[in-house]
Amino acid sequence: MSNRFLTAIFILFTLLPCIEAYAAKDRYEFDDPSQRELFLKLTAELRCPMCQNQNIADSDAMIAQDMRRKVFRLLQEGKSEEEVISFMKARYGDFIYYQPPVTIGTIWLWLLPAAFAIIALLVVFFQKKQRSINDSTEKLAQAERILEQDKL
Structure with a gap:
């Protein structure tokens, strides 16, 4: 084998992880900076259903990637923050949102720490x-x- 071939193989295997990492990273383009801020806020507030207590912004799971794409699409359609959260809750349940509502099913989350204290x-x-x-x-x-000792 020639030195050029070995050099090309070395460069290919050296750069391949960098290319894959760049390709795996989602790129979302927003027309409005407020939409980008809302996207970042929502992806930080929505929990990955596959990961343990990790939001979809930080998760590399496939479902988190799908959820980020869905949040992006909903924002591009002009949906509000509440509409996006409602959509995600309807699809994945209340668990998906880091701020669960106070209901009969979740009241123990609020009362248990106080009762323990x-x-x-x-x-x-x-x-x-x-x-x-x-x-x-x-x-x-x-x-x-x-x-008794003093008496004796």
Whole structure:
């Protein structure tokens, strides 16, 4: 093999990952800068259904790429932020949006941390109270022992 052929192979394999990375990155062109800002905001607020707690802006999953394209198309059609969010919720459920609505199904998300904090405070309070009762009982018993020793 000639040196030129080996050099060409080396360059090809060196540049191939760069070309693939550039090709894989979505490019979205917006006519209005406010549309671009709204696109960035929406893709940061919508959760990838495949990834664990990652938004569609940061996810490389195929479904996240599809969702970004759909958000782009909906914005190009003139849909508002609420309409895009409603569309995504209707398609993927409330899980998709990082700010879930307060409903009967999601109320426990809001009440569980408060209930846990109240229970933790009650446990600490009663333990402290029980400890003080035990301390005072022990002190009384010790005082009675001292009195008994003085009588002898």
